[in-house]
Amino acid sequence: MDKALVIDVGKCTGCRQCELACSYEHTGTFNPARSRITVFDFHEKARFVPYTCTQCDQAWCQQVCPVGAISNENGVKVVDAATCVGCKVCTIACPFGTVNYEPASGKVIKCDLCGGDPACARACPTEAIVFADVAVQGFEKMRAWAEKTDTAPQASA
Amino acid sequence: MHHLIIGAGPAGVRAAEALRAYDPQAKITLIDGEGEAPYSRMAIPYFLSGKIGEQGTWLHRPLEFYAENGIDLVRGRAAKVDAGTKTVTLEDGQSLSYDKLLLASGARAVNPPVEGLEGDLVHHCWTIDDARAIEKLAGKGARVTLMGAGFIGSIILEALVMRGADLTVVEIEDRMVPRMLDETAGNMLKAWCEKKGVKVLTSTRIGGVYEGGGELNIALSNGETLKADLLVVAAGVTPNIECMDGTGVEKRTGVVVNARMETSLPDVWAAGDCAEGCDFSTGDLSTLAIQPVAVEQAVIAAKNMAGIEAEYHCALPMNVLETLGLVTTSFGKHDGLEEGARATLLDADEWRYIRLEFNDGKLIGAQTVGHVSMAGCLRGLIQGRMPLGPWEDVLKTQPHRVAEAYVDLSRGVS
Ligand SMILES: Cc1cc2nc3c(=O)[nH]c(=O)nc-3n(C[C@H](O)[C@H](O)[C@H](O)COP(=O)(O)OP(=O)(O)OC[C@H]3O[C@@H](n4cnc5c(N)ncnc54)[C@H](O)[C@@H]3O)c2cc1C
Numbered sequence: 061m062d063k064a065l066v067i068d069v070g071k072c073t074g075c076r077q078c079e080l081a082c083s084y085e086h087t088g089t090f091n092p093a094r095s096r097i098t099v100f101d102f103h104e105k106a107r108f109v110p111y112t113c114t115q116c117d118q119a120w121c122q123q124v125c126p127v128g129a130i131s132n133e134n135g136v137k138v139v140d141a142a143t144c145v146g147c148k149v150c151t152i153a154c155p156f157g158t159v160n161y162e163p164a165s166g167k168v169i170k171c172d173l174c175g176g177d178p179a180c181a182r183a184c185p186t187e188a189i190v191f192a193d194v195a196v197q198g199f200e201k202m203r204a205w206a207e208k209t210d211t212a213p214q215a216s217a
Numbered sequence: 218m219h220h221l222i223i224g225a226g227p228a229g230v231r232a233a234e235a236l237r238a239y240d241p242q243a244k245i246t247l248i249d250g251e252g253e254a255p256y257s258r259m260a261i262p263y264f265l266s267g268k269i270g271e272q273g274t275w276l277h278r279p280l281e282f283y284a285e286n287g288i289d290l291v292r293g294r295a296a297k298v299d300a301g302t303k304t305v306t307l308e309d310g311q312s313l314s315y316d317k318l319l320l321a322s323g324a325r326a327v328n329p330p331v332e333g334l335e336g337d338l339v340h341h342c343w344t345i346d347d348a349r350a351i352e353k354l355a356g357k358g359a360r361v362t363l364m365g366a367g368f369i370g371s372i373i374l375e376a377l378v379m380r381g382a383d384l385t386v387v388e389i390e391d392r393m394v395p396r397m398l399d400e401t402a403g404n405m406l407k408a409w410c411e412k413k414g415v416k417v418l419t420s421t422r423i424g425g426v427y428e429g430g431g432e433l434n435i436a437l438s439n440g441e442t443l444k445a446d447l448l449v450v451a452a453g454v455t456p457n458i459e460c461m462d463g464t465g466v467e468k469r470t471g472v473v474v475n476a477r478m479e480t481s482l483p484d485v486w487a488a489g490d491c492a493e494g495c496d497f498s499t500g501d502l503s504t505l506a507i508q509p510v511a512v513e514q515a516v517i518a519a520k521n522m523a524g525i526e527a528e529y530h531c532a533l534p535m536n537v538l539e540t541l542g543l544v545t546t547s548f549g550k551h552d553g554l555e556e557g558a559r560a561t562l563l564d565a566d567e568w569r570y571i572r573l574e575f576n577d578g579k580l581i582g583a584q585t586v587g588h589v590s591m592a593g594c595l596r597g598l599i600q601g602r603m604p605l606g607p608w609e610d611v612l613k614t615q616p617h618r619v620a621e622a623y624v625d626l627s628r629g630v631s
């Protein structure tokens with residue numbers, strides 16, 4: 061994976077354009093409930109956090125899938141909706157909570173980087189979400205934050 | 218280098234893939250003991266409900282995947298392992314030598330000590346062969362009794378209802394899924410099933426099963442007799458480790474493994490339902506028999522077999538179950554510790570429940586009914602042993618805010 065979603069929490073104003081764009085891109089409707097990216101609102105801290113899959117290396121979701129519905133395309137983990145049986149085991153295996161069951165379709169949904177041109181990054185007016193080289197400063201930091209909860213062997217207590 | 222893997226279920230297949238990635242030059246042989254294409258048991262309910270065909274249960278389609286990745290599929294069952302000469306003898310007499318061996322032979326369904334479980338109208342629901350038999354017997358309107366409303370039983374339940382069977386569930390404990398759900402959640406699930414037209418008898422034991430005139434008479438501990446066209450038994454499993462007899466390998470219920478998935482024998486690893494390794498929630502050894510643990514252990518074993526050191530962080534009990542539209546989950550020490558603290562939130566009218574268990578400023582267990590969003594965060598919080606800080610008090614009164622807590626703690630970067 062050469063490029064990734066780099067999220068700068070400090071720039072997010074909570075406008076939720078990303079959620080709408082994601083939902084529209086994947087479902088043809090403006091329905092934040094069906095978005096693969098979620099903006100968390102920590103109002104006590106006056107901070108918004110857009111949150112989605114970091115396409116982690118461990119790929120817990122992919123390895124657990126009983127029917128091979130999740131592929132790894134150049135590091136991007138993509139759910140094939142036609143193959144998914146909706147068993148949801150990936151939704152509990154991913155320790156980040158970023159692959160989710162969608163009752164409306166009976167399948168799971170997760171970020172697929174829109175095939176290489178993520179709608180959320182295009183929609184974000186403040187560049188809080190940019191699709192950039194993974195080498196760009198920020199991505200590793202972001203992944204490291206996410207992986208504070210990493211359950212991988214190296215982090216064993 | 219020859220890596221030999223006994224068993225082509227999820228653990229064996231994921232190990233073979235990982236070995237191919239980490240040890241590109243090695244020879245890899247995968248022994249498929251069921252004479253089928255390597256498949257996932259987990260997909261069986263979807264086969265039974267008609268959502269997928271048999272091929273839909275395969276771990277890889279098409280089957281050429283194995284040859285293309287240099288994985289030799291050998292059909293047969295391992296009868297005996299000789300760790301001294303490093304050979305595995307198959308039931309047909311064929312002998313295979315190895316440099317490194319992975320036991321990934323899984324588990325099999327067992328019967329409780331009840332009379333009459335041998336006939337043609339009684340089946341487990343563990344293999345694809347079992348599923349084929351059930352498919353024939355559990356047609357529309359067929360009277361089906363399910364013995365056991367544990368996790369596996371409750372998964373099959375939905376498939377049987379979707380086939381149009383007239384279903385009665387008999388569970389010895391006082392609620393459904395007793396090892397994963399507390400009384401509140403387990404009885405919510407029971408009430409839900411009853412609302413959907415399924416008869417659920419809890420605290421009820423099947424005393425004996427008698428076949429006569431092409432049907433079954435199933436005697437219950439409450440004095441009643443059920444008539445059925447099929448009895449499905451989902452009352453427990455046991456590891457397939459007989460081929461290790463005589464090797465002197467350390468075993469309890471399963472073959473004992475350390476954090477590197479090594480057994481007590483040199484050059485022999487074990488992973489999945491046949492292995493007994495450390496349990497995150499108790500610190501003791503256990504066999505959990507769940508898919509995430511099977512595949513994660515398999516990848517750890519494969520790395521070590523390929524010479525890359527890796528340790529497993531211990532197996533976390535975790536399950537997600539959908540029963541006729543109601544989703545339940547359970548993680549870790551879902552019933553908590555005496556010295557710990559608890560938060561519960563029940564909305565019986567909306568069929569929603571959440572219970573969190575805390576100890577030492579951390580989340581140690583959880584169970585939910587009717588919540589689907591961001592379930593994985595519960596794993597992240599528990600297995601990451603994340604100190605909750607100020608979120609502990611928040612979650613104690615508002616347990617439904619776990620995902621927020623997780624995102625703030627991992628990414629909020631205050
Ligand atoms: C109906 C059903 C639903 C399930 N649903 C879930 C679920 O929702 N979530 C979840 O986490 N888990 C679920 N499980 C459990 C899950 O399927 C198992 O944990 C998983 O299959 C374990 O994988 P494994 O590779 O260790 O063992 P297995 O899948 O049992 O594979 C082992 C393979 O080895 C073969 N074998 C055994 N002995 C030998 C021998 N001597 N020689 C050669 N081959 C041998 C077996 O025949 C088998 O093919 C379900 C199981 C069933 C039956």
Ligand code: SF4
Binds near residue numbers: 137158
């Ligand atoms: S959904 Fe979760 S497990 Fe899958 S790639 Fe994304 S972060 Fe990793």
Ligand code: SF4
Binds near residue numbers: 124128129143145149
């Ligand atoms: S829900 Fe779908 S993608 Fe996820 S593990 Fe099950 S079949 Fe695979």
